[in-house]
Amino acid sequence: MKRQTFSFILIFLSIILFFILNLVLGTISIPFSSIWNIIWETGEESDIWQNIIWKTRFPQTLTALVAGAGLSISGLQMQTVFRNPLAGPSELGISSGASLGVAFIILLSGNIGGTTLSKLGFFGEVSVSIAAIAGAITVMAIIIAISQRVKGNVVLLIIGVMIGYISTAVIGVLKFFSNDEDVKAYVIWGLGSFSKVSGGRVYIFVWIMITLIPISFLLIKTLNLMLLGEGYARNLGLNIKRSRLYVITCSCVITAIVTAYCGPIVFLGLAVPHLCRGIFTTSDHRVLMPAVTLMGASLALICNLIARMPGFEGALPINSVTALIGAPIVISVLFGKRKNEIN
Amino acid sequence: MKRKQGVIEIKNLAIGYSVKKNKKIIAEQISSTIFSGEMTCLLGENGIGKSTLLRTLTGFLPKLSGEIRIKGKEITTYSEKKLATLISVVLTEKLEIKNMTVKELIGLGRSPYTGFWGSLTKGDETIVENAISLMKINNLAQRMIHTLSDGERQKVMIAKALAQEAPIILLDEPTAFLDFPSKVEIMQLLHQLSRKTDKTIFLSTHDLELALQIADRIWLMGHENGIRSGTPEDMALDKSLNNFFARKGIIFDSDTGLFRIENEYDKQIQLIGHGQKYAMVRKALSRNGIMASRQINSEIQIEITEGGIVVNQFGKILFVAFSIDELLEKLML
Numbered sequence: 266m267k268r269q270t271f272s273f274i275l276i277f278l279s280i281i282l283f284f285i286l287n288l289v290l291g292t293i294s295i296p297f298s299s300i301w302n303i304i305w306e307t308g309e310e311s312d313i314w315q316n317i318i319w320k321t322r323f324p325q326t327l328t329a330l331v332a333g334a335g336l337s338i339s340g341l342q343m344q345t346v347f348r349n350p351l352a353g354p355s356e357l358g359i360s361s362g363a364s365l366g367v368a369f370i371i372l373l374s375g376n377i378g379g380t381t382l383s384k385l386g387f388f389g390e391v392s393v394s395i396a397a398i399a400g401a402i403t404v405m406a407i408i409i410a411i412s413q414r415v416k417g418n419v420v421l422l423i424i425g426v427m428i429g430y431i432s433t434a435v436i437g438v439l440k441f442f443s444n445d446e447d448v449k450a451y452v453i454w455g456l457g458s459f460s461k462v463s464g465g466r467v468y469i470f471v472w473i474m475i476t477l478i479p480i481s482f483l484l485i486k487t488l489n490l491m492l493l494g495e496g497y498a499r500n501l502g503l504n505i506k507r508s509r510l511y512v513i514t515c516s517c518v519i520t521a522i523v524t525a526y527c528g529p530i531v532f533l534g535l536a537v538p539h540l541c542r543g544i545f546t547t548s549d550h551r552v553l554m555p556a557v558t559l560m561g562a563s564l565a566l567i568c569n570l571i572a573r574m575p576g577f578e579g580a581l582p583i584n585s586v587t588a589l590i591g592a593p594i595v596i597s598v599l600f601g602k603r604k605n606e607i608n
Numbered sequence: 609m610k611r612k613q614g615v616i617e618i619k620n621l622a623i624g625y626s627v628k629k630n631k632k633i634i635a636e637q638i639s640s641t642i643f644s645g646e647m648t649c650l651l652g653e654n655g656i657g658k659s660t661l662l663r664t665l666t667g668f669l670p671k672l673s674g675e676i677r678i679k680g681k682e683i684t685t686y687s688e689k690k691l692a693t694l695i696s697v698v699l700t701e702k703l704e705i706k707n708m709t710v711k712e713l714i715g716l717g718r719s720p721y722t723g724f725w726g727s728l729t730k731g732d733e734t735i736v737e738n739a740i741s742l743m744k745i746n747n748l749a750q751r752m753i754h755t756l757s758d759g760e761r762q763k764v765m766i767a768k769a770l771a772q773e774a775p776i777i778l779l780d781e782p783t784a785f786l787d788f789p790s791k792v793e794i795m796q797l798l799h800q801l802s803r804k805t806d807k808t809i810f811l812s813t814h815d816l817e818l819a820l821q822i823a824d825r826i827w828l829m830g831h832e833n834g835i836r837s838g839t840p841e842d843m844a845l846d847k848s849l850n851n852f853f854a855r856k857g858i859i860f861d862s863d864t865g866l867f868r869i870e871n872e873y874d875k876q877i878q879l880i881g882h883g884q885k886y887a888m889v890r891k892a893l894s895r896n897g898i899m900a901s902r903q904i905n906s907e908i909q910i911e912i913t914e915g916g917i918v919v920n921q922f923g924k925i926l927f928v929a930f931s932i933d934e935l936l937e938k939l940m941l
Contacts, residue, residue: 348704486726490719492708496699499668501719501772502692548708551725 269552272544276559280330283566287326291573293317321460324467325569329459331474332527333537333565335519337557338481340534341541342516345488345550346509347422353535354520357421357513358404358428360531363524364455365432366400367393371451372436372443391466393454394525401521404428408517412509456582457528459569470526477522478558481515488512488550531584532591533568537561543598564590615776615808616642616665621674623657623664631672634660637834638674640827642810644775647802648837649819650812652829658812659700661829662780665810667691678776692720696769698762698779703753710756710764711749714739717771739770742804743797759790766797770805777801779811783818791815795822816853820866828852841865873899881912889917892932896940910935 288300295317299310303318336354343352354360370392407428412421440448454461487508490498499505523530541556542548568586622636634657642648652658663669665676667683676683678694686694696717705713717739718732728736740749743763748756756764762782769777782798783791795818802809802824813819819826820840827837828848836848843849844865853860859870871894879890879900889912893900900910908926911918917929919939929935 486719486722486724489716489726492705493713493716494699494701494703496668496697496701497703497768499688500666500692500695500697501716502689503719504688542707546707547712548705549712551727 269545269547273556273559276556276563279563280559280566283563283570284326284330287329287566287570287573288318288322290570291317291322325460326566327471328467328527329565329569330562331471331478332459332523332530333533333561333563333568334478334558335474335523335561336530336534336565337537337561338478338554339516339519339523341538341550341553341557342481342484342488342512343534344538345491346512346516347419348491348494349419349422350539351535352422353532354516354523355429355529355531355534357408357425357517358432359401359408359425359517359520360524360529361429361432362404363397363401363521364529365435366396366398366403367454368432368436368439368451369400370396371454372439372447394466397525398521401517401524404432405514405517405521409510409513412513413506454528455584457530457584457587459527459565459583461527466526470522473522474519477515477519481519482554484508484512484515485550485554488554492548527583529584530587532587533561533565536587536591536594537564539595539598540564612643612645614641615644615679616810617675617677618642619675619677621664621676622672623660623669624672625660625669626672633672635829635834636672636674640835640837642776642808643825644808645802645806646824647799647809647811647822648825648827649823650810650827650829651814651816651819652812654814656829656831658829659780662697662778662810662812666695666697666778689720692772692774694774695776695778696772696774698765698769698777698782700780700784703761706752706754708753709749710745710751710753710767711736711740713753713764714768714771717768720772735773736771739767742770742801743767759786759794762786762790762794763797766794766801770801775806776808776810779809781812781814783813783815791818795819799824817866820849871895871897873897875899876904876906878902878904878906878909879912880909883912885912885917889932889935892936896936898939 285297285300289295289297293314295314299314300318301307303310303315304323339354340352343354343357344350346352408421408425411424415421415424436451440451487503490501490503491508491512493501495505498508520534537557537560538553541553541560544560545552545556547553565587568583568590571590572581572583572586574581618641619639620636621638622633623638624634625632638661650658650661660669664671665683667686667688671683678686683691703713714736715728715732716726718728718735719726722728722732740746743766745760745763745767748760748764753761753764766777766779766782769779777798779798783794786794795815798809798811799822801807823840825837826840826843827835828843829835830852836843836852838846838848840849844860850860853867857870858867860866861868873894875898877893877898877900879886879893880902881889889910890900893910907921909920911920915928917932917935919926919929919935927938929938
């Protein structure tokens with residue numbers, strides 16, 4: 266128990282540290298004291314620095330923080346519901362659905378509307394978000410409808426993967442028929458980024474996530490029972506169908522919204538639950554849920570920092586960083602687990 | 609002794625699966641009663657519907673027709689929550705949880721009673737401790753579930769069922785995959801539980817011998833005419849067991865009330881003596897196709913003496929063997 270509290274404090278401190286580093290570091294380095302002055306408005310700092318902090322770094326850091334937390338929660342929920350360590354937000358085809366929606370908007374706009382959407386600025390941004398949410402929700406509706414009919418979780422997972430394949434295929438066809446500029450815009454969206462959202466819309470995103478995350482905490486007891494498998498959970502009074510609906514919906518909504526604002530971010534949702542299970546050596550969601558939330562936020566901040574390192578600016582998409590960090594984490598946790606089992 | 613009560617009463621029950629409007633009946637016309645403070649064993653061949661019956665009794669599967677009354681009320685009138693406090697189960701599905709201690713798992717058995725977050729109160733903790741000591745698994749309490757052996761895990765699952773504090777415990781083949789001493793241990797623990805806690809314990813099993821020796825009541829599930837139930841002894845007397853398992857190679861020994869393997873005899877021999885040695889020589893001979901007993905008159909006689917096993921022919925000593933192995937070897941020549 267003591268070790269767990271210690272880990273919690275450590276993760277929490279790492280969030281504060283990386284939050285600050287995210288504000289300080291970048292192509293233009295701003296000293297910590299100036300950041301302090303800018304945030305608390307306690308002194309005169311240059312307008313350029315103020316702009317960098319308020320218009321770029323602060324929103325981006327905040328986005329990374331809540332997106333990381335949200336994706337990790339979503340991943341934990343998926344892994345528990347499907348009792349599959351490989352389940353994650355993208356495995357059910359939710360991300361693919363969002364991608365498909367965005368592909369329709371970005372890739373077809375050039376052909377039909379005559380202008381490429383990327384040139385439309387704010388309107389383009391909003392319509393991309395709407396398309397992503399629409400795509401994600403469509404897939405989500407299909408998955409939920411199926412989840413109420415089929416029994417096995419494996420079947421559902423396979424259907425999710427199949428939906429992923431179908432979207433990839435359709436996107437491939439769309440790409441073929443659209444102009445280079447649109448394809449490039451779509452590819453860039455697909456790389457994911459915490460800085461895509463601009464201005465006041467960041468705060469809408471943050472507020473949505475701040476309401477969704479506590480809601481997902483309400484499912485802790487349900488998730489703990491689901492660990493036991495369907496038979497035992499039912500025998501302990503859990504309504505399996507309804508619980509599955511709640512958990513999948515919750516997880517899907519979070520993924521859909523994060524994907525709409527940041528593009529498909531891979532690996533965070535998969536890696537963080539594994540990492541937390543390893544660190545906290547428990548399957549109890551009363552510990553795992555807060556752990557995953559904090560760890561996800563912290564890891565997203567680290568990834569964002571690496572992606573923005575001087576010299577990498579713009580060259581290193583966030584998805585490459587999450588994959589490069591996430592994959593070794595999953596592998597090392599799995600190896601570490603082996604060792605623990607032997608001891 | 610407490611007066612036993614019929615806790616689960618079944619009348620004209622039909623079980624099976626219904627897909628859309630097609631009903632697939634697996635067994636029907638089942639009528640019987642399960643009593644409290646007793647251990648009842650459900651016996652029957654593979655595929656006869658034992659698991660289906662258990663699943664129906666737990667409320668996992670809707671019954672096709674008939675009545676299941678639990679504590680006097682029809683099962684369908686109970687809510688899922690209420691049912692969770694009446695029936696607890698031990699299933700065949702294997703747990704795949706990593707990083708959970710035995711105690712945490714047993715604690716989950718308290719779920720029907722715990723609050724919104726599922727935290728255990730002092731009272732819950734005591735109940736969990738009691739369940740642990742009833743199953744005599746205090747040494748396992750802090751172990752991780754995935755490190756347990758099959759037998760240990762089964763005891764933990766029974767402890768979980770106990771922590772659920774339901775008056776009825778249904779177990780689906782709790783002794784499958786266990787080694788023989790563990791099978792006996794689990795069966796005896798369950799039997800003691802039924803006595804100590806006055807719980808209704810109902811389990812399906814393939815361990816015929818054990819069930820006949822330990823169970824208070826057995827249910828035989830056959831292809832026809834539903835279920836026959838009674839004490840193992842009554843079932844032996846009225847030949848139900850005999851008929852039920854009548855098959856080539858198995859015979860029911862009415863003297864012991866147990867089954868034994870039927871041997872085909874091609875020789876008969878007179879065996880004189882008594883005690884354990886007599887029984888063992890007789891057993892060894894019977895395995896080798898020789899029927900041996902006091903009543904038989906034969907040229908060759910085998911006599912069990914203090915010194916050894918003496919083999920006579922027409923009153924003359926042929927040889928003396930000092931172990932059964934030696935006896936068999938020389939006899940075969």
